[in-house]
Amino acid sequence: xSDFLQHVINGLSAGTIYALVALGYTMxxxxxxxxxxxxxxxxxMGTYVGYASALQFKxxxxxxxxxxxxxxxxxxxxxxxxxxxxxxxxxxxxREKPKLTALITAIGISFAVSYGFQxxxxxxxxxxxxAFPEVIRRQPWLTLLDGExxxxxxxxxSFAVALGLMAxxxxxxxxxxxxxxxxxVSHDHRTAALLGIHTDRVIAVTFMLGSALAAGxxxxxxxxxxxxxxxxxxxxxxxxxxxxxxxGIGNVPGAVVGAVLxxxxxxxxxxxxxxxxxxxxxxxxxxxxxxLRPEGLFGRVTAEKV
Amino acid sequence: xxxxxxxxxxxxxxxxIVFGGLKALSEFSLTVRxxxxxxxxxxxxxxxxxxxxxLTGVYQPTSGEVRVCGERVNGMRPFQVxxxxxxRTFQNIRLxxxxxxxxxxKVACLAETHPLFSRARVESLQRSGLRPLATALDAxxxxxDWWRALLLTPGFQAEEEALTAKALALLEVMGLxxxxxxxxxxxxxxxxxxxxxxxxxxxxxxxLLLDEPAAGMNTREKAELMVLIxxxxxxxxxGILVIEHDMKLVMGICERITVLDHGxxxxxxxxxxxxxxxxxxxxxxxxxxxxxAGGAA
Numbered sequence: 275x276s277d278f279l280q281h282v283i284n285g286l287s288a289g290t291i292y293a294l295v296a297l298g299y300t301m302x303x304x305x306x307x308x309x310x311x312x313x314x315x316x317x318x319m320g321t322y323v324g325y326a327s328a329l330q331f332k333x334x335x336x337x338x339x340x341x342x343x344x345x346x347x348x349x350x351x352x353x354x355x356x357x358x359x360x361x362x363x364x365x366x367x368x369r370e371k372p373k374l375t376a377l378i379t380a381i382g383i384s385f386a387v388s389y390g391f392q393x394x395x396x397x398x399x400x401x402x403x404x405a406f407p408e409v410i411r412r413q414p415w416l417t418l419l420d421g422e423x424x425x426x427x428x429x430x431x432s433f434a435v436a437l438g439l440m441a442x443x444x445x446x447x448x449x450x451x452x453x454x455x456x457x458x459v460s461h462d463h464r465t466a467a468l469l470g471i472h473t474d475r476v477i478a479v480t481f482m483l484g485s486a487l488a489a490g491x492x493x494x495x496x497x498x499x500x501x502x503x504x505x506x507x508x509x510x511x512x513x514x515x516x517x518x519x520x521x522g523i524g525n526v527p528g529a530v531v532g533a534v535l536x537x538x539x540x541x542x543x544x545x546x547x548x549x550x551x552x553x554x555x556x557x558x559x560x561x562x563x564x565x566l567r568p569e570g571l572f573g574r575v576t577a578e579k580v
Numbered sequence: 581x582x583x584x585x586x587x588x589x590x591x592x593x594x595x596x597i598v599f600g601g602l603k604a605l606s607e608f609s610l611t612v613r614x615x616x617x618x619x620x621x622x623x624x625x626x627x628x629x630x631x632x633x634x635l636t637g638v639y640q641p642t643s644g645e646v647r648v649c650g651e652r653v654n655g656m657r658p659f660q661v662x663x664x665x666x667x668r669t670f671q672n673i674r675l676x677x678x679x680x681x682x683x684x685x686k687v688a689c690l691a692e693t694h695p696l697f698s699r700a701r702v703e704s705l706q707r708s709g710l711r712p713l714a715t716a717l718d719a720x721x722x723x724x725d726w727w728r729a730l731l732l733t734p735g736f737q738a739e740e741e742a743l744t745a746k747a748l749a750l751l752e753v754m755g756l757x758x759x760x761x762x763x764x765x766x767x768x769x770x771x772x773x774x775x776x777x778x779x780x781x782x783x784x785x786x787x788l789l790l791d792e793p794a795a796g797m798n799t800r801e802k803a804e805l806m807v808l809i810x811x812x813x814x815x816x817x818x819g820i821l822v823i824e825h826d827m828k829l830v831m832g833i834c835e836r837i838t839v840l841d842h843g844x845x846x847x848x849x850x851x852x853x854x855x856x857x858x859x860x861x862x863x864x865x866x867x868x869x870x871x872x873a874g875g876a877a
């Protein structure tokens with residue numbers, strides 16, 4: 275029982291972080307019908323920006339509430355800028371070209387970034403893993419069942435940050451003028467343009483939002499796993515992509531549910547079998563969902579016109 | 581709007597478009613003035629929707645020009661043409677199906693917002709050749725607006741309420757007041773057509789282009805819709821251009837009619853003039869029922 279509860283806690287904590295990354299995939303897919311394979315690498319860049327700023331704060335005497343907020347803010351702002359650059363210079367010129375062209379470009383950017391970061395020229399970090407500074411001192415926040423189940427403080431913070439960002443996104447998408455424009459563009463960007471909506475700007479901001487969420491997720495990952503390396507984006511990005519597909523790509527609540535399910539499944543596999551089974555089961559779960567419900571759990575069945 | 585020249589809201593001058601050697605539209609000229617209701621008719625494939633696409637900036641004319649309120653819009657993108665005062669509906673309904681009727685209209689109500697830099701200022705900068713600056717100010721407007729929404733400033737909330745009120749008023753004009761919170765996809769066909777008009781009106785157009793607004797409606801519904809369209813023109817002081825297959829309806833409400841066939845303008849004038857034109861008779865007899873027979877679909 276205590277094991278089970280601990281696994282649920284750990285699974286939810288991993289799942290909410292996946293959810294932040296999955297939201298970026300699903301939002302960009304929503305407006306562009308493009309799988310942005312560089313998204314995981316944007317997350318990795320955000321983590322490194324967080325790492326660099328954390329080192330600065332560490333030299334200046336430790337971490338307070340303000341410095342942790344500043345780390346999140348800097349990394350999210352940097353990633354929003356990176357997202358804008360990628361959209362503006364890599365995807366926008368291909369807007370009217372076949373979708374496959376943009377998809378291959380996305381894969382190209384992903385490789386360029388993840389392998390580029392393994393160089394050790396100038397500011398690039400080089401291939402060796404780094405340890406993310408302990409920006410939040412790890413302490414049990416709550417212990418249950420005579421100390422057999424621990425809810426850590428960083429897990430609580432990670433929950434709170436992830437849920438806060440998701441709630442903000444939900445509000446933005448469903449309650450604001452930008453969200454309405456985004457949903458309209460997602461539905462039919464040509465019609466939206468004929469109603470006076472600057473569709474390119476809506477798409478650019480969607481990229482920036484998705485990238486900022488990924489940066490937030492990257493720092494939460496780094497707080498959880500400590501180890502960061504240039505290839506982390508590929509693995510975590512792929513997992514988050516799986517989560518978005520399980521939930522039904524293009525669907526905001528679907529991405530969250532898919533990510534939490536994936537987090538729980540992985541944690542149970544690690545807890546009850548062997549950790550080497552984790553990825554096999556995660557992708558097996560994807561195949562199962564796609565076989566039974568190809569549109570994803572929350573996706574809408576669309577009839578292809580022939 | 582006292583001088584007659586400024587009454588011209590939409591003007592096409594010899595606009596032509598060629599697709600791979602095929603002249604889809606040739607030497608298309610048309611003038612829509614404030615308060616006018618014009619008809620654009622022709623057999624299937626005559627180029628009517630192509631003409632709409634050229635007017636709204638979806639296609640760039642190969643030659644000739646289009647002017648909206650006196651300003652040349654060739655080379656502008658559809659959203660820019662729309663902001664100059666031109667709105668349209670679509671032959672195949674193109675609502676945002678998963679949005680509510682209210683949200684469909686609110687999406688279009690961009691002109692209701694109170695930007696950081698006024699639209700007039702942005703447009704005058706654009707006219708005077710300072711395009712990058714105009715674009716930057718326009719972008720600043722959008723980003724400012726979106727941040728305000730996120731930070732929930734009181735001004736934003738008041739504006740949002742005004743926007744909802746405006747959109748509800750438009751729904752009411754189109755007889756959709758009770759449908760505001762239904763998803764567009766769930767509305768009956770005739771109501772979807774009217775919702776498209778409400779959405780187009782949300783952009784505060786000066787000219788409204790309606791692409792077969794009565795398609796798929798029965799005779800009574802069509803007649804009601806045409807009366808409604810006449811009322812919209814009077815109420816909002818619009819110029820309206822309607823594509824319609826049903827000659828009888830067009831003759832009934834439109835002051836002037838342009839007839840297209842194979843991309844060529846084969847006749848233009850009042851209903852009686854057009855009906856008497858042998859070319860029109862020929863074009864229609866070769867395709868569908870004769871002019872005046874009505875009900876061609």
